Amino acid sequence: MNAATQPERRSLKLRDVRRLLEGVIPPAMCSVGADGMPHVNYLSHAEYIDDEHVALTYQFLNRARANILATGRVALSVEDPFTGVSVLLQLRYERTDTEGPVFERLRAKLAGIAAQTGMEKVFHLRGADVYRVESLRKLDPVHPLPSMAPRCDLATGVRRLSEQLAEAADLRSLLTAFIDGLQRDLRITHAIVWLLDEQRQGLYTLASIGYEQAGSGAELPLAEAGLAGVALRENVPIRIGHMSQMYSYGMSWRAKAEQLGLQAAMADTIPLPGLANPRSQLAVPLRARGRTVGALLVESESDQFFSYDDEDALTAVGAQLAQGLAALRTAELVEEPVTAPAAADTQAGGSAPLRVRHYPRDHSVFVNDQYLIKGVAGAIIAKLVRDQIDSGREAFSTRELRLAGGDLRLPEVQDNLGVRLLLLERRLAERDFGLHIERCGRGQYRLIADGPLSLATEG
Known part of the structure; x- marks a missing residue:
């Protein structure tokens, strides 16, 4: 970087103009061959990496690619579709990524643009060319357009x-x-x-x-x-x-x-x-x-x-x-016992029965012939229903479930038993079968049934 561009670089940062890289107006790239002949072509978009680097799509084996490999220098012009401002970037080629986060980010955006333009079979990302930004220069339009108001602060x-x-x-x-x-x-x-x-x-x-x-x-x-x-x-x-x-x-x-x-x-x-x-x-x-x-x-x-x-x-x-x-x-994981509300008499009042079917092979659970859930959450609800039928007890704790983890094929503690119970609580509320899980203290829960329970284990 020469001395003339240093003040300009300090006043305009790549982060300030990164939304211009999105390709709403395709960026124009100018490369120069070893013989000094310039070549201009348009890109689908550019990708901001950090305040010093951008990535450009490498899609075709063409004249621009040969120029880049020969000189390692390109100029990129990007435009703001809302204000009409243009920014000129001087770039130096560093490497080409064919996998990893930069490549995947560029490929995802290219896929979206390809679908939008009907070019899915044409746009194929060979690599993400990574460049260091050596300078930026803003080119103000004669009549700037008004900026678009942000969605929110x-x-x-x-x-x-x-x-x-x-x-x-x-x-x-x-x-x-x-x-x-x-x-x-x-x-x-x-x-x-x-x-x-x-x-x-x-x-x-x-x-x-x-x-x-x-x-x-x-x-x-x-x-x-x-x-x-x-x-x-x-x-x-x-x-x-x-x-x-x-x-x-x-x-x-x-x-x-x-x-x-x-x-x-x-x-x-x-x-x-x-x-x-x-x-x-x-x-x-x-x-x-x-x-x-x-x-x-x-x-x-x-x-x-x-x-x-x-x-x-x-x-x-x-x-x-x-x-x-x-x-x-x-x-x-730290239990904090509290006095749970008295259990409701689910057998009284002619409440509809709740027929639960459990398939141990994948812990699928059905209630009144309608699918509820499977996997870890299915294993948990099946155990809770079985325990309530056997003992009439609604209350249970995370400690009890962890001790039964082998039989339930529960994951390691790091997989968050509390999250699984929260998921089960939300799923039961969505389906409204007449089964509910209620938290009544740290590590303490109740399974509430609106009617008499039965459980069949099949397959």
Whole structure:
């Protein structure tokens, strides 16, 4: 960098112009061959890495590629579609990534742009070319256009949501504060909190907002988890500004089963929450104490709804959610007995019977021939129903469940038994079968049945 560009570099930072890299107006790249002949072509978009680096798509074996490898220098012009301002970047080539977080972020956005433009079979990312930014220069338009008002004040929203999360005393209030804050403070109307099931190598839904089907307990193999799966694997936010079937997380086999009339194949599956045709998606990993515990997925029916600022905001509050889950998980292991309310007489008043069927092979549970849940949560509810039938006792504790962990095939304590119980509580509330789980103290719960219980173990 020469002395003439240093003051300019200090006054304009790459972070200040990163939203211009999105490709709403395609960036123009100029490269020069070894013979001095310039070559200009347009890119789908560029990717902000940090305040010193950007990544550009390497898609084709063409003249520009030969120039880049020969000289290592390019100029990139990006434009703001809202204000008309242009910025010129001088870049020096450093390397090409063919895997890893930068490559995956660029590939996700390219897939969205390809789907938007009907170029899915043409746009194929060979690599992510990483460049160091040597200088930036703003070119003001003759007549600047007015700026678009932001969706909300993200900084203030993050502060408010963070304050609410810090006040949460248990898992239930933590989750409620988080999903309410997404809507109220960050103006996000569609979101799913996915948690990682390490044993089954999949994700399950802990909570969602904005969907017809809440889908608590819905499961998804990591290989089919779309954007959320990539964010979790690479441990970076992944964002798409246009719809892309490549990153759709709907179960393809489910659609095929519906076409073939195989309704029985879907009988023991909780419907996945999600938009049928999302135009924008953003997934951020949820990390706590050195572990990735899940992913947050947010969606919109509008193109380019989320920005780099949303990535920063959701990464911050997502980390606080993950840390809260880890801390309150430990707190749930400490039991604090309280006097539970007297049990209601479920046998009186002609209440309808609740017929529970349990399939130990995968712990699927049905109530009155309707599917409830399976896996760890299914094993737990089957045990609780069995114990209540045998002893008439509604109350139970996390300690009892942990002691029975071998028989239930419960995961390690780190998989948060408290979270599983919260998931089961939410799923029972959604289905409204007449079974409820109620927390009555730290580590203490009750299973409440609105009618006489019966349990059949099959298969």
